Amino acid sequence: MELTPDELAGVVDVVGPVTREELVQACGELAFKRGEDVDSDAFEAAIDDALSTYHVIAVDSEAQRASKRSGETAERDHDADADAPLVVVGPAAFPEIVEGAADLPHILDVPARDPSTETVAAAAEQRFREDAAEAVRAGDDERIQALLDVSYDLEAWGPVELAEARGLLDEATHAN
Known part of the structure; x- marks a missing residue:
């Protein structure tokens, strides 16, 4: 089963912030419900694609811990995957809800998590700056x-300033 970046964002939108492992599991559940092949490697590749296009964003555990220390809401304390990065819907996504996705919250045992907008935006901004530096170094037009x-999607989506x-x-x- 192949999922587009917007369909992956739709899964995250329905289930809520998830770890990468939970997102792969959710994709597997959808494939199983559809009677299609459960190909974890294909799901991993689709997630990588969605991350690279900013359809989903990964918020690492350090940003989540910093969020907790500053008094912002983060995942519940009973979350066994508290140190795993969370995958959230990103600024380039137009989440598409695929058939069977509405059942995922009932199938998966994913704790409720609520990283702050500022924490998610900061993670997206950091990732963007790293990606931009790499693209410039590589001369990848x-x-x-x-x-x-x-960059325009990111600024409209969260509290970031990317003009520089x-x-x-x-x-x-223009240099290339």
């Missing part, structure tokens, strides 16, 4: 253009 497009990074990306496209 296609990736630079994709990141320029994503966008300027550097724009300069890199």
Whole structure:
């Protein structure tokens, strides 16, 4: 079973913030319900694609712990995967709810988690800056253009300011 980045975002939208392992499990449940092959490697690759296009965002455990220390809401204390990064719906997503996804919260035993908007936005901004620096170093015009497009989505989506990074990306496209 193949899932598009928007369909993966739809799974996360229905279930809530999940670990990568839980997202693979959710994809497996959907495939099983549809009578299709459960291919964890294909799900992993689809998640990588969705992360790279900012359809979903990974919030690492350090950002979650910092959120807890600063008094913001984070995952419940009984969460066994408290140190695992959480995958949340990203700024480039138009979540598409696939058939059978509505049943996932009842099938999976995923604790309720609520990372703050600021924590998620900060994780997305950090990832964006790293991706932008790598794209410029590599001289990857296609990736630079994709990141320029994503930068506007990110600013509209969360409390981030990317004008300076966008300027550097724009300069890199003119330098090549």
